[in-house]
Amino acid sequence: MTGYVRNLAERARLAQREIAALDSPSRVALLEAMADAVDAGRQDILDANAKDMSRAEGKGTQGAMLDRLKLDSARVDGIVQALREVAQLPDPVGEVTRSEERPNGLRVEKVRIPLGLIAMIYEARPNVTADAAALCLRAGNAVLLRGGSEACDSNVAIARCLHRALESRGLPPEAVSLIEDTGREHVLELLQLSDLIDLAIPRGGEKLIHFVAENARVPVIKHYKGVCHLYVDRAADPDVATRLAIDGKLSRPGVCNALETMLVHADMAADWLPTALAGLASRGAEIRGCERTRKAFPEARAASDADWDAEYLSPILSVRVVDSIEDAIAHIQRHTSDHTEVIATADDQAAEHFIRAVRSSAVSVNASSRFNDGGALGLGAEIGISTTRLHSYGPMGLESLTIERYVLRGQGHVRHPDLQ
Amino acid sequence: MTGYVRNLAERARLAQREIAALDSPSRVALLEAMADAVDAGRQDILDANAKDMSRAEGKGTQGAMLDRLKLDSARVDGIVQALREVAQLPDPVGEVTRSEERPNGLRVEKVRIPLGLIAMIYEARPNVTADAAALCLRAGNAVLLRGGSEACDSNVAIARCLHRALESRGLPPEAVSLIEDTGREHVLELLQLSDLIDLAIPRGGEKLIHFVAENARVPVIKHYKGVCHLYVDRAADPDVATRLAIDGKLSRPGVCNALETMLVHADMAADWLPTALAGLASRGAEIRGCERTRKAFPEARAASDADWDAEYLSPILSVRVVDSIEDAIAHIQRHTSDHTEVIATADDQAAEHFIRAVRSSAVSVNASSRFNDGGALGLGAEIGISTTRLHSYGPMGLESLTIERYVLRGQGHVRHPDLQ
Known part of the structure; x- marks a missing residue:
């Protein structure tokens, strides 16, 4: 333990008080200044990114990994635009979520305040540096950023722009603190600073998230993977079921709210299933099925046990025929990643039963699993998605970066007047 | 790691599904049955407690420690009564906290569901066994209890009663699982079961809480101590300030929402302070003051640096004279335990400034720090108090034992209709 990260965190925490003391219009103006500064610093950012890219290419990095790292002028526009969008989101800070006068005349309110100092530990995409800073500061927090070594130069260049914006508003640049030395020992030090x-x-990847979860003494909200299920009920509208299967599996297979497994009621196996799977296959999906699925659709490969827990991140769908909604629920309870589960049914009672029995962060009736993200659910930008069933469950927007606390207002109220 | 606790936890987690599936009247009936069973099992509980007491006396346990352990018929009445009160609290499960139709017609709701399996690790008072079980089950959770070795027989006897109540309602007794073997290695095992x-x-004591915090891989919500401050502003009503000081320090000095430190604006030091401190001293308080305090009240002992961080749990008050509200806030920011801070002032602007600058779980204007508990704030019974600024901050009632998740309702809604 070097004390390097402790020192950064102490200064970030002091800076947070000044961010928390700003009123909402000042925080909006700060985020607009951050957008302006990234816009103005565009060339420095692109130059720095070119260094990251050539280092990555030198190491043999290719494909999606390299693409995630890359910035061009359009992607810098995207960062600027995202900063301006977060600036315009409704401010959760100061919101009164409860207000009550107690029988003794004491007024009790619950009011949202910033969480404080938030640490982000992330990989690859340099835009996270700006996105995370924007969300944290908009909700009155400071942020301690630790990006991956592959994006080191880009992250430093973006952070410099954000610092200039903070300074231009008379605010301490330490409110956005970047751990520039990307040695892993510094992550370990950070995780101890409770x-x-x-x-x-x-x-980032499951490996990073496990490392954080296993070494943290600070509270962690995390999300390992999304193994999302679609259950096609006996009372499903066949067209709706087909739509949800195609959209869930194929609209963007590489994301966590894509479908991985479809559970089909036996009554739908004879007529609907062969047509639906043929439609999926004709659009490029690979089907891995149980024995009954393969009877209905012989082109399917046999699913192995591992398929029921797999997050494919590719156009592969595992399919199982079940005899009842109870069997579907039992399968989900066993294999859920607590992310998103969908039921296609025209039977309201079946829908309500499914909603109650499944405890994932989102349960969807006759709507695609792909709607489980901050934008689609009306939260605006999200800082992450939580499958930790504490504090925040599902997409985390600005509200998740605050906490409610009590404000009491009396006129000399005491618990034991007889002591006076 | 023996697997003993893992086995208990796995069974408790399965049992939780059955508790979560109950409707609210069934959970009320279950809690009433638990109250009846404790009432009916009174003699077994008292006999078991007699064994705990004689073992504790044999070990030389005395005073408050022994008193906390002791049960008599009146205290069993208290346990029965507490179970009936929790039964009657409003049910947070199923509450819709947000409901919105998105522009595309998708209905998005946030709905409270139980957290799942909650582990309680506690010391001494056997009533926690029943209280914690009641709060957890009322909110649809299961609970894994690990009480202290000193109350081992009492806890087993109470748990047996609760099991009989669960069985009488056709429910699995594992929903309330007690770790009967009180070896510390079992706590360690429990804390790894993420x-x-x-x-x-x-x-319990600070030592237990540190042990849990330092060894947990599971999420922990905790509270170390309460170092609560009263700031007497230059614009304070003198009578109000006196009332808050007496009530805060003396109405129950051994609890976490008692006052430990009073910060007094210099303008109040000449007239108000000597009288107020004399009043406190005449009621049995010991005053430890800064130099300026001792000028105003020479009977005060000199405060040392350690006094500003002390939770006395006894009728001792540390007192410091400050030159401004800013100095008071700076003192609090340095020494706060994030529990409760109070301002006495008739100046609304000063009050609002204090509220914004202080980020403790409760900030109180002209009302005693002693109001920061679940009962006084209208939550009913509390399972604990959180100074962890995550999930729940301040007293934790039933709502803190739930989490909000998303329920989506569509009519075949998809993200990318062009794929169909």
Whole structure:
């Protein structure tokens, strides 16, 4: 433990007080200044990114990994635009979520305040540096950023722009603190700072998230993977079921709210299933099925046990025929990643039963699993998605970066007047 | 790791599904049955407690420690009564906290569901066994209990009663699982079960809470101590300030929402302070003051640096004279335990400034710090108090034992209709 990260965190925590003390219009103006500064610093950012790219290419990085790292002028526009969008989101800070006068005349309110200092630990995409800073500051927090070594130069260049914006508004640049030295020992040090860091959010591959979860003494909200299920009920509208299957599996197979497994009631296996699977296959899906699925659709490969827990991140769908909604629920309870589960049914009672029995962060009736993200659910930008059933469950918007606390207002109210 | 606790937790987690599936009247009836069963099992509980007491006396346990352990018929009445009160609290499960139709016609709701499996790790008072079980089950959760070795027989006897109540309602007794073997290695095992336990709540001395915090891989909500401050502003009503000081320090000095430190604006030091401190001293308080305090009230002992961080749990008050509200806020920011801070002032602007600058779980204007508990704030019974600024901050009632998740309702809604 070097004290390097502790020192950064202490200064970030002090800076947070100044961010928390700003009124909402000042925080909006700060985010607009951050957008302006990234816009103005565009060339520095692109130059820095070119260094990251050539280093990555030198190491043999290719394909999606390299694409995630890459910035061009259009992607910098995207960063600027995202900053301006977060600036315009409704401010959760100061919201009164409860207000009550107690029988003794004491007024009790619950009011949202910022969480404090948030640590983001992430990989690859340099835009996270700006996105996370924007969401944290908009909700009155400071942020301690630790990006991946592959994007090191880009992250430093973006952070410099954000610092200039903070300084231009007379605010301490330490409110956005980047751990520039990307040695892993610094992540370990960060994860021990339970007196300074209120929440750590890891974003990246399962390996990074496990490392954070296993080493953290600070609170962590995380999300390992999304194994989302579609259950096609005996009372499903066949067209609706087909739509949900195609959209869920094929509209963007590489994301966490894509479908991985379809459970089909036996009554739908004879007529609907062969047509639906043929439609999926003709659009490029690979089907891996149980024995009954393969009877209905012989082109399907045999599913192995591992298929029921797989997050494919590709156009593969595992399919199982079940005898009842209970069997579908039992399968989900066993294999759920607590992310998103969908039922296609025209039977309201079946829908309500499914909703109650399944405890994932989102349950959807006759709507695609792909709607489980901050934008689609009306939260605006999201800082991550939580499958931790604490504090925030599902997409995390600005509200998730705040906490409700009590404000009491009396006129000399005491618990034991007889003591006076 | 023996697997003993994992086995208990796996069974408790399965049992939780049956509790979560109950409707609210059935959970009320279950809690009433638990109250009846404790009432009926009174003699077994008292006999078991007699064994705990004689073992504790044999070990030389005395005073408050022994008193906390002791049960008599009146205290069993208290347990029965508490169970009936929790039964009657409003049910948070199923509450719709947001309901919106998105522009595309998709209905998005946030709905409260139970957290899942909650672990309670506690010491001494056997009533926690029943209280914690009642709160957890009322909110649809299961609970894994690990009480202290000193109350082992009492806890087993109470748990047996609760099991009989569960069985009488056709429910699995594992929904209330007690770790009967009180070896510390079992706590360590429990704290690693991040795949089974949704939340651990430690209740007891600072040593126990540190042990849990330092060894947990499961989410922990905790509270170390309460160092509560009263700031007497230059614009304070003198009578109000006196009332808050007496009530805060003396109405129950051994609890976490008692005052420990009073900060007094210099303008109040000449007239108000000597009288107020004399009043406190005449009621049995010991005053430890800064130099300026001792000028105003020479009977005060000199405060040392350690006094500003002390939770006395006794009728001692540290007092410091400050030159401004800013100095008071700076003192609080440095020494706060994030529990409760109070301002006495008739100046609304000063009050609002204090509220914004202080980020403790409760900030109180002209009302005693002693109001920061679940009962006084209208939550009913509380399972603990959180100074962790995540999920729940301040007293934790039933709502804190739930989480909001998303329910989506569509009519075949998809993200990318062009794929169809």
